[in-house]
Amino acid sequence: MTTSDVRVDRATDDERYLATDEVVWFDEPGSLPAADELAGVPADQRFAAEVPDADPATYAGIYGVRPLQLAVPGGEGARLVPCAGLTWVGVHPDQRRRGVLTAMLRHHVEQTHREGVAISALHASEAAIYGRHGWGVASLTFAVSLGRGTELKAPGLDEEAAALRTRMAGLADPGIAERLRECELRVAVGEPGMVVGELGFFEAIVIHQREPRATRDKEPMRFLFAQRDGVDVGHAAFRREHKWEQGRPGGKLEVFAVVGAPATRLALLRRLVDFDLMASVKVPEVGVDDPLWQWIGPRSASDVETTDNLWLRIVDLPAALPLRSYVGDCDVVVEVDDPAAPWQAGRWRIVTRGGEGSATRTDADADASLPVAALGSAYLGGTNLVAMLRAGVLSEHRPGAIGELWRAFRTDLAPTPASGF
Numbered sequence: 052m053t054t055s056d057v058r059v060d061r062a063t064d065d066e067r068y069l070a071t072d073e074v075v076w077f078d079e080p081g082s083l084p085a086a087d088e089l090a091g092v093p094a095d096q097r098f099a100a101e102v103p104d105a106d107p108a109t110y111a112g113i114y115g116v117r118p119l120q121l122a123v124p125g126g127e128g129a130r131l132v133p134c135a136g137l138t139w140v141g142v143h144p145d146q147r148r149r150g151v152l153t154a155m156l157r158h159h160v161e162q163t164h165r166e167g168v169a170i171s172a173l174h175a176s177e178a179a180i181y182g183r184h185g186w187g188v189a190s191l192t193f194a195v196s197l198g199r200g201t202e203l204k205a206p207g208l209d210e211e212a213a214a215l216r217t218r219m220a221g222l223a224d225p226g227i228a229e230r231l232r233e234c235e236l237r238v239a240v241g242e243p244g245m246v247v248g249e250l251g252f253f254e255a256i257v258i259h260q261r262e263p264r265a266t267r268d269k270e271p272m273r274f275l276f277a278q279r280d281g282v283d284v285g286h287a288a289f290r291r292e293h294k295w296e297q298g299r300p301g302g303k304l305e306v307f308a309v310v311g312a313p314a315t316r317l318a319l320l321r322r323l324v325d326f327d328l329m330a331s332v333k334v335p336e337v338g339v340d341d342p343l344w345q346w347i348g349p350r351s352a353s354d355v356e357t358t359d360n361l362w363l364r365i366v367d368l369p370a371a372l373p374l375r376s377y378v379g380d381c382d383v384v385v386e387v388d389d390p391a392a393p394w395q396a397g398r399w400r401i402v403t404r405g406g407e408g409s410a411t412r413t414d415a416d417a418d419a420s421l422p423v424a425a426l427g428s429a430y431l432g433g434t435n436l437v438a439m440l441r442a443g444v445l446s447e448h449r450p451g452a453i454g455e456l457w458r459a460f461r462t463d464l465a466p467t468p469a470s471g472f
């Protein structure tokens with residue numbers, strides 16, 4: 052079988068899509084009606100691959116797209132731009148390593164381009180999958196474990212943080228999905244790297260968290276909202292777990308997200324490290340330049356794990372570059388290697404001036420050659436192109452060209468990690 056034997060189109064059979072999902076992800080079967088299981092990925096954004104000799108009860112492969120707003124560098128803060136959130140990618144175990152994923156990713160890139168969206172983003176289950184298909188790691192994230200009562204020292208933010216009120220909320224509270232989304236939209240304009248889903252994405256969180264398999268033996272997900280003058284300015288999602296050691300409480304608090312500008316994050320984290328009966332708190336989605344590192348000092352975390360966060364793929368280079376702002380000026384001709392998107396492979400003159408950027412076709416000699424994944428990696432200012440050159444994964448034909456490009460793309464702060472989608 053070759054990739055051309057794989058037919059990819061809209062998935063029209065919900066049961067078949069879910070049966071494929073179950074065999075790929077080997078989770079406890081869901082108990083919700085199909086429409087609820089599939090909530091969060093619009094019906095016209097669910098796709099499936101078919102191959103000639105497959106089991107008719109499942110698809111050979113499935114994928115979905117969540118329409119997202121991606122916060123990209125924009126002046127002092129961020130601009131929110133449309134982005135295709137690739138998710139739910141899976142190939143039936145009987146069909147793996149036959150090119151089904153390759154066919155689906157090619158379809159996704161073409162489909163995204165056709166729909167006029169310039170950027171695709173994803174979180175990768177395994178790091179080896181997406182680089183060869185043009186996605187590059189655009190941000191890194193850390194999960195940081197803290198002990199109960201860890202002191203967060205931030206003298207310059209104490210007053211602002213103290214003026215915020217934090218209040219708990221639950222999944223059953225009316226309007227919770229709307230509140231989460233509104234709050235994230237408010238925060239994202241200051242945090243390049245964040246993504247914000249449509250309302251259906253937040254409704255799906257509520258639907259899925261109410262399912263028995265999500266809460267078995269566990270506290271249901273709870274939220275902590277930070278409010279200024281009655282307006283939500285940030286939130287954290289978390290769950291506590293009982294643990295007793297020799298009659299003493301040693302509970303674990305698992306945080307799923309902390310969303311807010313620095314003073315809001317400070318107020319939320321101070322609450323999270325001070326819940327009764329807890330001994331430790333695990334905070335995910337801590338970015339490279341997250342203020343938490345300054346607040347806790349170099350050795351206060353009991354454990355730190357790092358992973359790749361958002362992977363970006365540019366699918367329309369001349370449309371993508373003007374969407375963000377740039378701190379430096381450059382004029383560099385790049386040869387872009389992108390076999391899966393021939394409309395943007397080849398030579399481009401990238402010019403940034405006065406904060407604005409563009410890419411135009413040119414026949415001039417290339418100053419540098421790049422896989423398209425390198426541009427996705429650098430797009431949020433999160434991955435250093437000069438470091439990639441030194442590592443030997445890019446090539447330069449005019450000395451200094453990559454440095455010039457990087458000084459235009461770089462940002463003051465590393466991107467904020469994007470929450471899972």
Ligand SMILES: CC(=O)SCCNC(=O)CCNC(=O)[C@H](O)C(C)(C)COP(=O)(O)OP(=O)(O)OC[C@H]1O[C@@H](n2cnc3c(N)ncnc32)[C@H](O)[C@@H]1OP(=O)(O)O
Nearest residue numbers: 138139140141142147148149150151152153173176177179
């Ligand atoms: C955004 C998201 O949804 S992330 C979730 C991704 N899904 C999963 O992890 C679910 C479990 N895994 C799977 O369903 C499948 O193994 C997939 C989707 C990862 C890969 O699907 P396949 O159809 O087997 O991939 P395909 O045959 O097109 O492989 C393309 C190439 O990538 C390589 N590759 C694919 N997956 C992996 C992997 N997990 N690790 C290393 N290499 C991989 C293949 O070896 C192949 O290389 P080659 O062209 O040099 O031979």
